[in-house]
């Protein structure tokens with residue numbers, strides 16, 4: 001998993017105790033999603049509470065970084081001057097749990113080639129002290 | 144037995160609207176005063192009669208024009224003496240302010256309450272402020288922070304994700320989707336107050352630029368400067384007032400799904416089905432009793448979703464229902480968005496629909512008046528994790 005300087009100006013999230021692992025796990029090449037120690041349910045966005053079993057033993061755990069595009073859009077309009085268009089905004093369900101959905105960009109491919117149902121994998125892009133999870137087409141899943 | 148639900152005791156007794164434009168000649172507060180004074184006069188009341196005040200979402204003073212006027216500015220300008228007031232941002236879409244007023248009137252906290260919605264986005268955009276909360280280089284605490292790093296800065300990109308899933312699951316075709324925009328423009332051509340009144344053809348729609356697929360520019364509503372005010376009173380008082388009584392027959396305001404823009408339970412239907420169910424469970428009316436539907440059209444697909452989720456057609460069959468546009472036209476079996484909607488009349492942000500529902504029920508629609516003395520209007524607002532709905536009935 002590589003990281004590279006961004007060509008794409010990104011508005012960054014402010015960190016707090018709940019979301020810090022998600023936005024910094026890429027430093028170690030890990031996509032960290034909060035998971036319940038007691039029942040195994042993944043909790044996203046991250047909180048310290050498991051809505052499945054009410055446990056408070058919920059903490060960031062690495063996942064495979066594999067997922068599937070649940071929905072996607074090709075954005076053609078440059079909302080700020082330096083943004084290269086078109087680009088793909090997608091919602092990716094992680095392989096481990098269908099209801100954990102990450103808003104992301106699909107990168108390293110022709111934006112017009114991306115479709116709902118495509119398998120994707122994570123990579124990270126460092127911006128300041130954050131590692132932004134991005135997804136690219138899974139080379140094993142596409143011809 | 145559905146007659147005891149408290150919303151049935153509340154009526155809309157007056158409506159008002161400022162000039163709606165792509166660049167106002169007066170301030171946002173000035174527009175709000177126009178709308179509110181208009182509503183008070185429409186009901187045959189005076190300023191001193193207004194003892195309740197609400198708005199959605201309350202003032203947001205970020206220069207974006209999204210909500211430039213709140214309750215304090217209006218209360219002070221009009222020197223109102225109110226017994227109850229509240230703005231309401233985290234609620235069932237823009238109608239949440241209406242639902243709060245219904246509760247306050249029923250609780251006896253006030254007798255005649257104004258709800259207003261003011262936008263000043265046309266002027267704000269001329270000043271270059273597209274979305275003040277998402278500037279590159281800033282760290283955002285916004286509820287949209289999960290979208291922010293990915294260039295999903297604006298509603299069209301965020302909501303395109305829901306519509307894309309709907310298209311994927313339903314198979315609706317672009318020329319069917321187009322009918323929402325074409326219908327709006329056709330109705331707007333008969334509405335002197337609408338922003339865009341030149342007829343739109345299917346070819347023009349199909350050739351129009353894609354903003355964020357599958358949403359084209361004509362699927363997006365038009366930012367305006369303007370204000371709408373709705374006056375609500377208790378039903379028994381409404382009987383002695385100037386306008387024919389329009390009572391609220393039922394509301395849908397629940398939040399049974401995850402209220403999170405990035406984690407919707409059902410992308411294709413969003414938050415609407417349970418809200419629509421609540422509304423139908425609180426009334427003896429059913430979809431076939433509805434004469435007109437004023438459906439939220441912040442984006443065209445919201446109206447498509449509401450047609451299905453209200454039960455006017457089956458799930459994923461709205462494309463067939465609106466094909467050709469005849470059923471939803473003014474002369475059709477279910478006229479929708481009769482003033483042109485947000486797509487062509489302008490983004491009054493759901494309050495345009497309430498205003499127009501009253502226009503139609505009071506028979507003031509002139510060239511766009513729906514024939515046959517319409518009695519029942521279904522109204523809806525919002526998309527994504529938010530939804531609100533109600534039925535308005537003329538007695």
Ligand SMILES: [Zn+2]
Nearest residue numbers: 036039050053
């Ligand atoms: Zn658990």
